[in-house]
Amino acid sequence: MNKISAVHVEAQHEISLGKTILLCLPMMIITVMMLSHGQVPADPASGIAFGIAFFFINGIFFLMIRTGETDRFRSLLFVTYAACFVISFISHLIEERGSMAISRADMIEGLTPFCHMVIPMTIIPAALTKTIIFPGTIIGGFTSIVSVFVLWIGASLALGRGFCSWACFFGGMDEGFSRIFQKARIKSIDSRFTYLPFAVLLVVVLGAAATLSPVYCEWLCPFKTITEFAEITSVKIFIQTIIFISLFIILVVILPALTKRRTQCSLFCPMGAFQSFTNKINVFEIRVDPDKCIKCKKCMAVCPTLSINEETIARGRTGITCMKCGKCIDACKQKALFYHIKGTPLDGGHREICRRLFLYTAFLFLATMSGGFVQDAIVRIIKLITSGSMI
Amino acid sequence: MRLDGFFLGLSNGVACLATCAPLLVPYLLGEGKGLFRSCLLTGQFLLGRLLGYLLFAMIAWTIGNKVFQEESLRPWIIGTAYVLFSVLLIFYGFLKKTDSSCPTVWKQKSCQRLIAFWPALLPVAAGFATGLSLCPPLLLALTGAAAATSLPAGMIYFFSFFLGTSALFILVPFIGLFSRFPVLQIIGKTAAGIMGFYYLYSGIILLIQGWKGYE
Amino acid sequence: MEKFKSLLGYIWAAAALLIVLATFYGNDYFSQLLARATGITVSPWYSGGEIMQTVDHGNYKTFIHRPVFDSLIGQKKEGFIQINWSPAAELPPVMKESVDCDGDGREDFIVTLDTASGEAVLDAAASRVQGIEKPYRLRNGWAVRVLLKRQS
Numbered sequence: 153m154n155k156i157s158a159v160h161v162e163a164q165h166e167i168s169l170g171k172t173i174l175l176c177l178p179m180m181i182i183t184v185m186m187l188s189h190g191q192v193p194a195d196p197a198s199g200i201a202f203g204i205a206f207f208f209i210n211g212i213f214f215l216m217i218r219t220g221e222t223d224r225f226r227s228l229l230f231v232t233y234a235a236c237f238v239i240s241f242i243s244h245l246i247e248e249r250g251s252m253a254i255s256r257a258d259m260i261e262g263l264t265p266f267c268h269m270v271i272p273m274t275i276i277p278a279a280l281t282k283t284i285i286f287p288g289t290i291i292g293g294f295t296s297i298v299s300v301f302v303l304w305i306g307a308s309l310a311l312g313r314g315f316c317s318w319a320c321f322f323g324g325m326d327e328g329f330s331r332i333f334q335k336a337r338i339k340s341i342d343s344r345f346t347y348l349p350f351a352v353l354l355v356v357v358l359g360a361a362a363t364l365s366p367v368y369c370e371w372l373c374p375f376k377t378i379t380e381f382a383e384i385t386s387v388k389i390f391i392q393t394i395i396f397i398s399l400f401i402i403l404v405v406i407l408p409a410l411t412k413r414r415t416q417c418s419l420f421c422p423m424g425a426f427q428s429f430t431n432k433i434n435v436f437e438i439r440v441d442p443d444k445c446i447k448c449k450k451c452m453a454v455c456p457t458l459s460i461n462e463e464t465i466a467r468g469r470t471g472i473t474c475m476k477c478g479k480c481i482d483a484c485k486q487k488a489l490f491y492h493i494k495g496t497p498l499d500g501g502h503r504e505i506c507r508r509l510f511l512y513t514a515f516l517f518l519a520t521m522s523g524g525f526v527q528d529a530i531v532r533i534i535k536l537i538t539s540g541s542m543i
Numbered sequence: 544m545r546l547d548g549f550f551l552g553l554s555n556g557v558a559c560l561a562t563c564a565p566l567l568v569p570y571l572l573g574e575g576k577g578l579f580r581s582c583l584l585t586g587q588f589l590l591g592r593l594l595g596y597l598l599f600a601m602i603a604w605t606i607g608n609k610v611f612q613e614e615s616l617r618p619w620i621i622g623t624a625y626v627l628f629s630v631l632l633i634f635y636g637f638l639k640k641t642d643s644s645c646p647t648v649w650k651q652k653s654c655q656r657l658i659a660f661w662p663a664l665l666p667v668a669a670g671f672a673t674g675l676s677l678c679p680p681l682l683l684a685l686t687g688a689a690a691a692t693s694l695p696a697g698m699i700y701f702f703s704f705f706l707g708t709s710a711l712f713i714l715v716p717f718i719g720l721f722s723r724f725p726v727l728q729i730i731g732k733t734a735a736g737i738m739g740f741y742y743l744y745s746g747i748i749l750l751i752q753g754w755k756g757y758e
Numbered sequence: 759m760e761k762f763k764s765l766l767g768y769i770w771a772a773a774a775l776l777i778v779l780a781t782f783y784g785n786d787y788f789s790q791l792l793a794r795a796t797g798i799t800v801s802p803w804y805s806g807g808e809i810m811q812t813v814d815h816g817n818y819k820t821f822i823h824r825p826v827f828d829s830l831i832g833q834k835k836e837g838f839i840q841i842n843w844s845p846a847a848e849l850p851p852v853m854k855e856s857v858d859c860d861g862d863g864r865e866d867f868i869v870t871l872d873t874a875s876g877e878a879v880l881d882a883a884a885s886r887v888q889g890i891e892k893p894y895r896l897r898n899g900w901a902v903r904v905l906l907k908r909q910s
Contacts, residue, residue, distance in 0.1 A: 186782065257894035259804050260840075260901055280830055282797055287804040291793045297800070298789040306781025310774040344729055351733035359741070361830050362550040364803060435770040495767030497760070509771045516778050 172218045175508065179213050180206075182516060187523045201530035208232070208526070209519045216511060222478030226518070227327055230317065233522035234324025236529035238378050243532050243542045245380055253383040259287035264380070265295030268304050268320070270369055272353060272426040273360035285364050310513050312434025313427045314476035316417055316457075318514040319521050322375045323475075326416045330408035330456060337410040346418060346458050346473065349425035356422050368422055374400035418457035418473065428472045436510045437492050438470045438481065444488035451480035451489060476514070548687060548700040552707020555680035555735045589709050591670025596705045597698055599681070600688045604697035607689030617690065618753035624686040625746030629739040632679035636736015680708075680735055683742055802826040806840035806901070813855070817848040818899075825859050827908045836888070837906050841869060844899030849873050859886070859906065869902055878902050885909075 167175075187206055193199035212229045216222055245252050254264055266288045277285045289296045307315045316323050352372070359367035369376075371392055377400040382389050399420075407415035417424050431437070440451075445465060452460050459471040460480055470480070470489075481489045491507040492498065532542040684704040691697035780788070792798075799805070806823045813820040820843055827837035839859050843849055852872050859866045868881040871893055880890040888905040 182779075255894070256891075257896055257901070260806055260894055261896055262800060262805065277801070277830060278796075278798060281801070281828060283799050283801040283828070285801045285803070288800060290798060290800060291789055296789065298793045298798070299785055302785055302788045302792060303781055306777050310777045310781070347726065347729045348733055350730045351737055354730065354734040355737045358550045358553055362547065364801060364828065364830060435767065435774055493767045493771045495763040495770070497764060502764075505768075506771075509768075509775070513771070513775045513778055516775070517781075520778075520782050 167218065169218075172214060175217050176210060176214050179512070179515065179519070180210050183209055183519050183523065186520045187527065197531045197534045198527070200534065201527040204530055205523055205526045209523060213511075213515055213519070216515070217508070221482050222507075222511070223482045226317070226478060226515075227331065229518060229522060230324045231328040231331070232324075233518070233525060234321050234328060236522070236525040237321040237324070239529040239532055239542070240525045241379055243528075247543050252380050254287075254380050255383050262287060262289040264288050266297045266300045267369070267379075268300055269322070269373060269375070269421075269423045270366045271301070271304055272357055272422055273366050273368060276357065276361040277364055280361075281364075285360060286366055286369070307517060308427065308430040309433070311476070311517060312431040312436065313424070313472075313474060314434070314436065314514055315427050315430075316421075316424050317475040317477035318518045320423075321521070321525070322421075323414065323417050325375075325378070326404055326408050326414040327456070329405050330412050330414055332409045333412065336412040338407075339411075341411060341413065341419070341458060343458065343461065348419050349421055352420060353422035353425040371395060372399065374404050374416060376400075412454075412456075413458065414456040417475070418459075424457075424473070424475075431472055431474065435494050436476060436506075436513070437494060438474055438476060438478075438489055439492040439498060440465050440468045440470075441488045441490070441498070442466075442468055444486045446486055446488075448485075450483050450485070454479050454483045476510070548684060548703035549707040551680060551684055551687070551738065552704040553710055555678075555731065555738070556708045556711045585712060587667050588670040589712055591667035592709065593670075593702070593705050594667075595671045596701045599685060600698045600701035601694065603685045603688040603701075604691055604694050607691070607697070608694075615753075615756055618749040618756065621686060621690050622746045622749030622753055624689075625683070625742050625749060627746075628679055628682040628686060629742035629746055632683065632739030632742065633736050635679045636732045636734070636739055679739070802828055806842070806903070818843060818845060818850075818853075820853075820855050822855075822857055825906055825908075827906075833908055835908055837908060838891070838903040839906055840901055840903050842896070842899055842901045843871070844896070846896075846899050849899065857904070859884075867904060869904060871900060871902060873900060880904060 183206060187202055187209075193202050209229065212225045215225045219225075242252060249258060249263065258264055264287045266286060270286050274284050274286065277283060284290075284297050286297070291298050304315075307319050311318055317327075352368070356366075356368040356372070370382075372395065374396050376396045381393065381396065384390050384393055399416075403416040403420055407413075407419075442465075447465070451465075452462075455470075456477060456479060457473050457475055459474040461471070464471045476491070478491070481491065490503045491510045492503070493506045493509060496502050496506065536542045684701060687704075688697040688700045691700055802808075802824075803826060807826045807828075808824050809821045810824040811822040813822070820841060823840040823842070825837055825839045827833040827835075839857065841855060841857065843853055843855075851874050852870065854868060854870045856865045856868045858864060864884070866882075866884040867887045868883070869890065870879045870881070872878070876893055876895065878890055878893045880887070886907050886909050888907050890905065891903040894901045894903075
């Protein structure tokens, strides 16, 4: 019985070129509209950027559908997205403000883009005071407060914690550094550290409510190193600066490289911990077929967020912190792990349908989020080559 | 209400609940005849905790009132206390192995005889005893109360701390939610350890202020 | 029953795809809806709070915000009041503003701002006035925050 279902699943991965193109067509049509915003590119640089972004993104999706592998191609786009985000974001800041540093004047005028990482901290104050404890504008523009909330609500409903592998540009940085070396230098991590993000979440949510300020952003967020940060005008801000630069170097660069895990995302990020709860309301999950599993623990060894262990395998699932990146699925030679839609049968015939439905949803989100940044970064690189400046 | 005291209590409430509930909940539910009885017993337990905390508040403020006659000593003493207790809290949160036993005295034979004589005393006594256990968060709360400007202010600070630690106990009668005590314990203690860094920073700032005042 | 659950699962999965499309295509619409439904605003600790009084000086205006002592529950002991001047092009070299924070008819402080040097001087007339932050140069004007102590 197992041999038959294994062959059935294998055969499904080798789909014809024609069928692959047919399956990719909807994605191509939607991405053309999303990337172009319904307009023809205004200048040659924008045209080149559109073309590269379109073929790159759809090429990735084509390979995912054709080969049946997910994570290898997803991570290529995901890391590119993160790198392009940094280029685009920093360039915009320097164009707008002349600096990556935020001044109090910028905060008063609401010139700071709203960051999704602050969302968990805003909920209690918003419920009790009807105010958002972050500088910015409520409405107007892509990074206004409510527009980011709408994006986050949509991502949470559609992807659950898949947000961390298919939407969050910060995760792409962590992921990029975790893929530098072939082998992990630090092979084991104490499982108690996987609870640290939840403890950080508890502290920052309570701290933010007590002080009406985004405690994580002010004190702990390592990504201020490559986005924006408060002007150093006091000893306190200087200490905060030292902390976030140190955390970036340790949690985003060094530890991911040494462990080949996403250490910031899995061992520290409170937004990731918060997002884990949305897995409960999300329709997609990763399941384990106990008949096929030979307990080789390869999935445990590769999981970037330590979301699989013997206990979860025995339950036939991944843990609540699963980001649905697909790395465990691709790593399992027995094809014991698979994407699943809650409520549907677990047998082999439905697995490819579940995978494709998940891929359409998740990849569309990733393509739309990344498309704008990839195009803008390409335009800026072209500008750098032709004029010597990205701005 | 003192929000800082409340949030110190709330951040430690998870650890408090996860430590005490595994022993208390079976008793409370075993004795309880339905939700109302469980709520009544939990309320008695919390009353005992409140009495313990208020007693502590009085002692802390009385000591603080004697020690802080000299205003210039205040930042030195509070700062040093914050630094010492925060280091303890960091150790408690990150390094001390999780101990599932509840730090009460209610299992002792003399207590058991008294309780057999007056059964209603048990939940109140258990609450009072848990309120007296000197864990690092409580030591920090003691420091905060000692630094209060008046006895009522100190008691309000401890009352706020009590509300924070007890907020989660309201959920105890609804036992179904607490099947994962070990996980809650780890999260709670780690959160308490992180709070330790905040108090370490506050203590250092107070010591610097004291030093500047000295100069 | 199994078939029904399976159908619901697939419908839910298809809905997830539609949610993604709606999130991006309908972002403007849903943003307006969310903003209107919640009535949410930026915290006054960042925005300065609502404008309480506007003083018309002819070429330029002074906007005096409400005192900010907002806390999660109740009010904090210390806060501030923000004063804005605009438009930048019409501002005189030196501006002097007398402010009554609590509307009791008595002046609480006078703030003098030198737009050339960016320096502000505070002349406090009430004990609740604690100090002044350095002035902030905005895109179209200036702002200062005067620190206050709440009097119960």
